[in-house]
Amino acid sequence: MTLLRIQNLNLSADSGKPILRDVSLTLEHGQILALIGASGSGKTTLALTALGHMRPGVRHVSGQVLFQGQDLLRMSRRALARLRGRKLAYIAQSAAVSFNPRIRLDRQVTESSRIHHTMSPDAAHARAREVYRTLDLPTGEAFYNRFPHEVSGGQLQRFMIAMGLHEMPEILVCDEPTSALDATTQVEVLKALDTGIRASGTAAILVGHDIAQVVQVATHILVMRNGEVVERGTVEQILHHPQHPYTQRLLEMHRGFDAGSGTMADTAAAATTAAAVSPSDRTDRPPLLEVRDLAVCYGTGGFAVKALSGASLTLNGGEMMAVVGESGSGKSTMARAIAGLVQPSQGDVLVNGRLMERDVLKRPLPMRRAVQITFQSADTSLNRHHTVGRILGQVLTFFGERSKERRAERIRELLEQVHLPADYVDRKPSQMSGGEKQRVNLARSLAARPDVLICDEITSALDNIVAASVLDLINELKRELNIGILFISHDLSAVAAMSDKIMVLRNGEVVEQGPTAQVLGAPRHPYTRLLRSSVAEMRLGWLEEASALHRSLRDELGA
Amino acid sequence: MIRFIVKRLAAGFVLLLVISLLIFVGCEMLPGDVAQIMLGQSASPENVAALRAELGLDQPAPVRYLAWLWGIFQGDWGVSMTSRQPVSVMLSERLSNTLTLAGLTTLVSVPLALLIGMVLAVHKGTRLDRVGTIVIVGLCATPEFLVATLGVLVFSIHLRWLPAISYVTPGSGVLTLIKSMLLPLATMTIIVTAQLARMTRAVVGNILTQPYVETARLKGAGSVRVITVHALRNAIGPLINIIAMNVAYLISGVVIVETIFAFPGLARLMADSVQARDLPVVQACAMIFSAAYIGLIMVADIVAKLFDSRKESGASS
Numbered sequence: 001m002t003l004l005r006i007q008n009l010n011l012s013a014d015s016g017k018p019i020l021r022d023v024s025l026t027l028e029h030g031q032i033l034a035l036i037g038a039s040g041s042g043k044t045t046l047a048l049t050a051l052g053h054m055r056p057g058v059r060h061v062s063g064q065v066l067f068q069g070q071d072l073l074r075m076s077r078r079a080l081a082r083l084r085g086r087k088l089a090y091i092a093q094s095a096a097v098s099f100n101p102r103i104r105l106d107r108q109v110t111e112s113s114r115i116h117h118t119m120s121p122d123a124a125h126a127r128a129r130e131v132y133r134t135l136d137l138p139t140g141e142a143f144y145n146r147f148p149h150e151v152s153g154g155q156l157q158r159f160m161i162a163m164g165l166h167e168m169p170e171i172l173v174c175d176e177p178t179s180a181l182d183a184t185t186q187v188e189v190l191k192a193l194d195t196g197i198r199a200s201g202t203a204a205i206l207v208g209h210d211i212a213q214v215v216q217v218a219t220h221i222l223v224m225r226n227g228e229v230v231e232r233g234t235v236e237q238i239l240h241h242p243q244h245p246y247t248q249r250l251l252e253m254h255r256g257f258d259a260g261s262g263t264m265a266d267t268a269a270a271a272t273t274a275a276a277v278s279p280s281d282r283t284d285r286p287p288l289l290e291v292r293d294l295a296v297c298y299g300t301g302g303f304a305v306k307a308l309s310g311a312s313l314t315l316n317g318g319e320m321m322a323v324v325g326e327s328g329s330g331k332s333t334m335a336r337a338i339a340g341l342v343q344p345s346q347g348d349v350l351v352n353g354r355l356m357e358r359d360v361l362k363r364p365l366p367m368r369r370a371v372q373i374t375f376q377s378a379d380t381s382l383n384r385h386h387t388v389g390r391i392l393g394q395v396l397t398f399f400g401e402r403s404k405e406r407r408a409e410r411i412r413e414l415l416e417q418v419h420l421p422a423d424y425v426d427r428k429p430s431q432m433s434g435g436e437k438q439r440v441n442l443a444r445s446l447a448a449r450p451d452v453l454i455c456d457e458i459t460s461a462l463d464n465i466v467a468a469s470v471l472d473l474i475n476e477l478k479r480e481l482n483i484g485i486l487f488i489s490h491d492l493s494a495v496a497a498m499s500d501k502i503m504v505l506r507n508g509e510v511v512e513q514g515p516t517a518q519v520l521g522a523p524r525h526p527y528t529r530l531l532r533s534s535v536a537e538m539r540l541g542w543l544e545e546a547s548a549l550h551r552s553l554r555d556e557l558g559a
Numbered sequence: 560m561i562r563f564i565v566k567r568l569a570a571g572f573v574l575l576l577v578i579s580l581l582i583f584v585g586c587e588m589l590p591g592d593v594a595q596i597m598l599g600q601s602a603s604p605e606n607v608a609a610l611r612a613e614l615g616l617d618q619p620a621p622v623r624y625l626a627w628l629w630g631i632f633q634g635d636w637g638v639s640m641t642s643r644q645p646v647s648v649m650l651s652e653r654l655s656n657t658l659t660l661a662g663l664t665t666l667v668s669v670p671l672a673l674l675i676g677m678v679l680a681v682h683k684g685t686r687l688d689r690v691g692t693i694v695i696v697g698l699c700a701t702p703e704f705l706v707a708t709l710g711v712l713v714f715s716i717h718l719r720w721l722p723a724i725s726y727v728t729p730g731s732g733v734l735t736l737i738k739s740m741l742l743p744l745a746t747m748t749i750i751v752t753a754q755l756a757r758m759t760r761a762v763v764g765n766i767l768t769q770p771y772v773e774t775a776r777l778k779g780a781g782s783v784r785v786i787t788v789h790a791l792r793n794a795i796g797p798l799i800n801i802i803a804m805n806v807a808y809l810i811s812g813v814v815i816v817e818t819i820f821a822f823p824g825l826a827r828l829m830a831d832s833v834q835a836r837d838l839p840v841v842q843a844c845a846m847i848f849s850a851a852y853i854g855l856i857m858v859a860d861i862v863a864k865l866f867d868s869r870k871e872s873g874a875s876s
Binding site: 051053078081082083084085086088089090092094097098099100101102103111115116163 | 769770771773774775776777778779780781784788789792793866867
């Protein structure tokens with residue numbers, strides 16, 4: 001009998017807007033089905049129906065979700081509860097919020113066996129330890145009995161996987177199990193998930209944000225868009241013979257990066273030409289942005305934590321420098337210190353050879369104008385009650401544009417620069433998509449006519465395709481406006497192809513910096529190699545190689 | 560943990576000292592002179608001056624403040640200016656009445672409110688929740704004097720089951736005592752239960768929307784398990800603080816209920832003393848109320864900390 005059969009499923013929001021349209025799929029024993037699509041494509045909603053679960057605000061219109069012949073959507077709550085955790089298990093997207101903060105991890109992992117009385121406490125204890133070992137978690141009772149906040153993000157996600165596998169379920173539903181983690185950790189957790197699923201022989205539904213990652217684990221792929229199935233097939237079929245244009249676009253975005261940084265010969269050649277060109281370029285003019293030995297401490301006295309120590313860089317007009325590192329590496333701290341939002345404990349920031357005041361409030365207007373910062377979340381950066389015209393107009397007024405006509409003129413120009421239609425001037429943030437809001441957010445920074453634009457993770461909250469278009473825009477602005485761009489990102493693949501220089505930060509220290517082609521073409525520091533090897537490549541077998549490489553690099557780093 | 564408690568105790572003590580100063584200054588600023596009020600409008604200036612000297616009111620304010628503070632440390636709250644009784648004697652009688660009433664109300668209303676709040680939170684959005692919430696919000700918005708007056712109207716005047724005035728005399732029988740306290744107890748229970756249930760519903764309801772509750776449900780946990788195992792231990796921190804605030808209110812803020820039922824409690828003593836400009840009594844009451852607030856919130860903080868796995872000592876144990 002087919003393990004799971006979803007037939008002509010239609011779901012809608014409370015408002016009546018369709019979320020899933022006529023979706024059908026089957027899942028057999030041993031299959032691992034990946035659901036791929038942009039956010040809002042309905043992939044998570046679809047995956048959760050396999051648990052008989054619909055989040056508040058979702059309504060069942062028609063269709064069936066048959067697990068071993070029983071319709072989960074028509075089952076009583078009690079009957080459904082008997083299946084969940086036992087036959088149907090769930091791995092949440094963010095382990096950090098999906099574990100109860102007040103209960104020890106081991107108790108939460110083994111809870112299903114107490115709910116369903118499937119195992120004796122001793123058996124549950126032994127089973128949990130068996131899974132922990134499979135997932136390569138550190139050993140020791142004290143470790144297993146920690147609270148969620150006492151282990152790292154990658155370890156927590158592995159406990160989440162252990163919880164899902166504990167009862168040896170028939171179907172494991174994984175909702176973007178790696179997307180909340182740092183790039184280097186993603187590889188290791190993905191490997192653990194792969195090992196765990198294979199060891200227990202469960203069928204799985206894997207919701208993925210990174211197509212290159214999910215193909216490493218999945219056997220079948222379902223591509224979704226706007227609540228509809230666009231294409232389906234085995235991994236080989238989708239990877240090598242994609243039929244639908246949308247699937248082809250999804251795949252191309254990754255191929256683009258692989259071609260850009262994958263061929264070492266090209267990048268090495270580029271590095272030498274870049275090195276050859278730069279001396280002739282050199283004039284007596286000071287660099288656009290110069291940072292000397294910048295350090296930032298949080299806290300005072302004995303409690304001071306060094307968030308950044310001794311970072312130096314130079315950036316010229318028309319150049320883009322990528323600053324990469326995982327969360328806590330100090331990259332955002334550096335951005336904020338350059339912008340004057342946090343006080344450095346030492347070091348200088350010079351723009352066009354002029355020393356900047358450390359505190360943005362002490363910077364006179366022209367100095368403030370020179371450095372602008374765009375933040376990750378357009379939703380919190382933009383006042384949602386104001387129109388685009390008002391948001392941009394305020395910046396212009398602040399920097400001394402008194403004439404109403406000239407402001408309107410400049411706003412039109414700004415919207416054109418970020419490729420938004422002129423009539424968006426009357427829109428409010430709620431009437432725009434995520435990508436459009438981020439463009440307005442950029443226009444807000446550009447309104448000041450900055451010399452240096454700092455982009456702090458501005459594409460992290462966007463879908464791949466939208467993020468790519470925003471990156472293209474940044475690249476274009478860099479050339480057209482001849483400004484210097486400091487692009488902060490935790491995602492190496494996002495910036496590698498288009499930055500001129502790169503700085504790699506780890507634990508507040510600069511481990512490596514230089515021309516991008518040189519640093520990524522022949523990384524000297526093991527940590528750079530680790531980051532480099534964490535970018536998923538669109539070919540089968542990558543995960544094996546990457547996780548083996550990771551293990552040796554981690555040893556080399558001594559962490 | 561012990562360090563935390565000691566720190567909180569020290570902070571509470573300093574806070575009380577600051578409050579004692581504020582209370583003293585506040586009383587200084589009260590218009591009217593106790594000697595003048597005691598002797599009436601027709602008293603001669605000499606007589607007023609003599610009484611002021613006798614009461615110690617001719618001393619400079621800082622001296623009187625320090626003397627008052629020193630007295631408190633020794634258990635001497637001063638002498639009432641109107642009744643000439645030691646303040647401590649007046650307080651002890653009233654305090655025990657107030658504590659009895661507050662304690663009984665707490666015993667009834669806290670479990671009741673927690674139960675109602677949690678049941679409504681679990682059934683959020685259903686008809687039960689909507690009706691329950693309307694009733695609770697309605698009761699929260701009802702002034703206590705209306706509840707009290709309706710109670711008197713129905714049970715004392717109409718049915719004649721209970722006395723309208725709960726004047727407690729020392730030495731009366733247990734049954735009389737219970738009977739006389741029943742109406743104020745019921746009034747305060749209704750008000751406090753409604754408030755607490757509303758807050759509990761909000762706190763628990765918020766926790767039930769957390770992703771870890773969804774995780775628990777997807778492990779097959781039923782509502783009872785979700786509440787008892789997962790939600791409650793996360794709700795204790797906020798709930799215990801809300802409970803502490805309500806108990807503090809029961810001790811200090813029930814002047815209206817006490818007045819309506821002529822219940823000899825602390826709050827009424829304070830209100831009466833303010834009218835009579837009997838400053839030692841006013842100051843003593845104010846100090847006790849402040850101490851009750853600070854003490855209860857401190858206990859709440861400590862209990863919340865005990866249940867918080869993120870306390871420093873909890874690491875890797």
